[in-house]
Amino acid sequence: xxxxxxxxxxxxxxxxxxxxxxxxxxxxxxxxxxxxxxxxxxxxxxxxxxxxxxxxxxxxxxxxxxxxxxxxxxxxxxxxxxxxxxxxxxxxxxxxxxxxxxxxxxxxxxxxxxxxxxxxxxxxxxxxxxxxxxxxxxxxxxxxxxxxxxxxxxxxxxxxxxxxxxxxxxxxxxxxxxxxxxxxxxxxxxxxxxxxxxxxxxxxxxxxxxxxxxxxxxxxxxxxxxxxxxxxxxxxxxxxxxxxxxxxxxxx
Numbered sequence: 001x002x003x004x005x006x007x008x009x010x011x012x013x014x015x016x017x018x019x020x021x022x023x024x025x026x027x028x029x030x031x032x033x034x035x036x037x038x039x040x041x042x043x044x045x046x047x048x049x050x051x052x053x054x055x056x057x058x059x060x061x062x063x064x065x066x067x068x069x070x071x072x073x074x075x076x077x078x079x080x081x082x083x084x085x086x087x088x089x090x091x092x093x094x095x096x097x098x099x100x101x102x103x104x105x106x107x108x109x110x111x112x113x114x115x116x117x118x119x120x121x122x123x124x125x126x127x128x129x130x131x132x133x134x135x136x137x138x139x140x141x142x143x144x145x146x147x148x149x150x151x152x153x154x155x156x157x158x159x160x161x162x163x164x165x166x167x168x169x170x171x172x173x174x175x176x177x178x179x180x181x182x183x184x185x186x187x188x189x190x191x192x193x194x195x196x197x198x199x200x201x202x203x204x205x206x207x208x209x210x211x212x213x214x215x216x217x218x219x220x221x222x223x224x225x226x227x228x229x230x231x232x233x234x235x236x237x238x239x240x241x242x243x244x245x246x247x248x249x250x251x252x
Contacts, residue, residue: 003016010044013044014043014044017038017041017043017044018043020038021036021038021039021041024036024037024038025038050221051187051190051191051217051218051221051222052178052180052184052187053180053184053187053188053190053191053192053218053222054177054178054180054184054185054188056192056195058177058178059081059188059192061175061177062077062081062171062172062175062177063077063078063081065171065175066078066171071171072154072156073154073156073159073164073167073168073171075138075142075152076090076152076154076159076164076182077168077185078135078138079135079151079152080182080185080186080189081185081188081189081192082131082132082134082135082189083105083129083131083135083189083206084129084186084189084190084193084203084206084207085107085129085186086110086122086183086186086208087162087164087182087183088110088111088112088118088122089107089110089121089122089208090151090152091110091111091112091150091152091159092107092108092109092110092111092117092118092150093105093107093150093151093152094109094149094150094151095143095146095149095150095151096149097151098131098139098151100136100139100140103130103131103132103133103136104128104129104130104131105128105129105131106126106127106128106129107121107126107127107128107129107208108120108121108126109121110122111150112162113160113161113162114161114162121208122208123208123210127205127208128205129206130202130206139151164182165181165182165183168180168181168182168185169181186207187218189207190203190207190215190218191218191221191222193206194215194218194219194222194224195222195224200212200215200216200219203215
């Protein structure tokens with residue numbers, strides 16, 4: 001309780017507990033102690049929180065303001081919202097990976113801060129991502145101005161060191177929308193795609209989730225299946241007295 005009260009997350013406290021229990025188990029195995037006092041401690045259930053994401057209005061405001069101000073991260077945010085890529089996947093995307101005719105991106109590599117280009121994705125499987133039609137004109141414009149093989153050419157220490165979330169949060173604060181991280185822009189893509197009716201299985205394949213249940217968490221977190229489900233309740237809110245129309249009896 002004290003560790004969590006200091007700001008440490010539930011998942012981190014569980015990890016610490018596991019490490020401590022392993023240490024005592026090893027000590028017991030080696031004969032250094034006679035019993036393991038940690039066996040009575042159980043891993044705590046992690047609190048499942050709602051997936052934080054921007055709304056359609058907030059997403060559009062983010063992009064419109066970024067473009068209007070000429071923000072260097074405009075293209076990063078646009079492609080993250082439109083394609084749902086992880087930061088490392090977007091950084092590793094090259095022009096040869098994009099098929100403009102079929103509007104597809106073939107993900108083959110990552111570009112990880114501190115490591116550079118890695119010739120495989122997170123799950124070590126290549127992935128095909130659908131590119132929305134509205135993104136193609138922007139991509140063609142970017143390709144015409146490209147100086148390297150990579151789609152994103154951003155000379156920013158925050159981007160290079162993986163601290164791009166700081167830039168995004170600051171900009172969100174400036175324009176008066178919910179503060180989110182770069183990873184939450186990916187969550188926004190997933191959530192808005194599901195809200196807009198894109199099938200769950202398609203979204204799963206597009207963003208590279210290993211299990212359908214992972215994508216379904218975003219579906220349930222957004223409450224998509226709950227919208228309008230209680231409209232059938234036959235409960236009526238009484239009208240305010242001042243809104244009632246008073247009928248005057250005719251005087252004979």
